[in-house]
Amino acid sequence: MKGEASRDGQNVLLIHDLLRHSILRGSLAPGQVTSQLELARDLGVGRTPLREALRLLQREGLVVQEPNRRVRIAELSISDAEQIYTMRIALEAAAIRMTVPTLTPEDLAELEGLYAQMEHYMRTQDFERMDVPHRAFHLGLVRAAGPRWLEEIGQLFDHAERYRVAFFRARPERGYLRQAEHRAMLDAAVGRDVERTIACMAQHYAHTALVVFSQLQPGYTSTRLNAILEVVAPGVLAKLSF
Amino acid sequence: MKGEASRDGQNVLLIHDLLRHSILRGSLAPGQVTSQLELARDLGVGRTPLREALRLLQREGLVVQEPNRRVRIAELSISDAEQIYTMRIALEAAAIRMTVPTLTPEDLAELEGLYAQMEHYMRTQDFERMDVPHRAFHLGLVRAAGPRWLEEIGQLFDHAERYRVAFFRARPERGYLRQAEHRAMLDAAVGRDVERTIACMAQHYAHTALVVFSQLQPGYTSTRLNAILEVVAPGVLAKLSF
DNA sequence: TCGCCTCAAACTGTGGACAATATACCTCTA
DNA sequence: TAGAGGTATATTGTCCACAGTTTGAGGCGA
Structure with missing residues (x-):
């Protein structure tokens, strides 16, 4: 470093x-x-600005700072991962209800462009570069909900990425096999089908979450995940059987 | 200060x-x-720890810090207030779905105790002291959702309080006339009626929100608020007619 | 070998110094 | 009088020094 x-x-x-x-x-x-x-x-800076940066990270929950103790990078846990994914689904479901009906043609064109970028990097196996359009795609869908919503959803996105990166590292391509789900989400949004957009989003996250949870706790059952889904996005499971 | x-x-x-x-x-x-x-x-401290504290507040959105400029306390706006209240309702609805079915008798007893405290301070017109049990009551209901949920909901509670305090200052008692709604929420939770608990919660926040929004933007219509409610907590409006 | 104690080295928390930048005042001009 | 320009003052961003605390290696005793 x-x-x-x-x-x-x-x-x-x-x-x-x-x-x-x-x-x-x-x-x-x-x-x-x-x-x-x-x-x-390592960073070539003094301790004063570093400490301020650490405070920001502390507030975000990425580092743990106890008085007079050294900095500890926050650990990964299944409980934390569950909370991240449930909050994402709950928040984005509400955000999608707000934004999808009001997306402008320009918004949709932008999302199509981001999707095309992902598609391109997918074909060229350039998985590293997918991160930027991937994030922009997910956040673009909910941007119109307002800066507070965007910031919180963005932070949850990043924290989820931390888990995803940690467990998909060995096989980077697996983390992006869900491209079809991005297409489905975008199609639903274009068709102004709010509930379908939400269902696609929930399914998309649930797929990744299941892999992450299974790695964190061998033997994790999709039954538990389904129960969680029904709670944070009621009715989604029923809509997923298509 | x-x-x-x-x-x-x-x-x-x-x-x-x-x-x-x-x-x-x-x-x-x-x-x-x-x-x-x-x-x-004013605080009798040096600038080094103060700057770190300011960074925390900056991250929370309570102060605005532009490079080389002085500190500015974040302003109030109707857009921000709307985002705060919608996020609260969306998040707490999901949280209640998770927690209410699993609340222990001890949890419920604690909530009853907090309600009784509020009731007491209400009778003695000691509105200042209501803040502590009030916060504990609302957070107690969703604590079991996990620390991430609790922290986010707690922060939104506090930010909403900022708006409430700002606009109910003149008539402090009006901010707490909703005690009956606390009772209804608690009764619903005791009866394990998840959807009713959510409906009470949403109504409770919507009442306060309407007053806040009206102060921020004279002529704010409850029609818009109802539209928002239907989005962040679908089906709640229908359940409110009892 | 293991646990405990001791003490030096490393580290954190904080105030202060100094250069770079912004702010406010004051003057001058039309 | 209103506005522009320039200069002194105030303020920020950073590094450094120093006191107090933690850390960890080595020594001691069982």
């Missing part, structure tokens, strides 16, 4: 972003303990 | 709490601009 932060001006946000990506991508491993001094040296 | 932070140890969290309460209660007014030096002097 070597790098240099720029010398001019506002480093805090830059430091925050660098560390955040390192944690989300796993190069700062869950549970790892490190010192402010070491992080500061 | 004069005060002294303790001299020993970890001031950052203390500073954060002090400033947070000052903002939520309105003693640091929305839109107000101030300097780090002034805040530090």
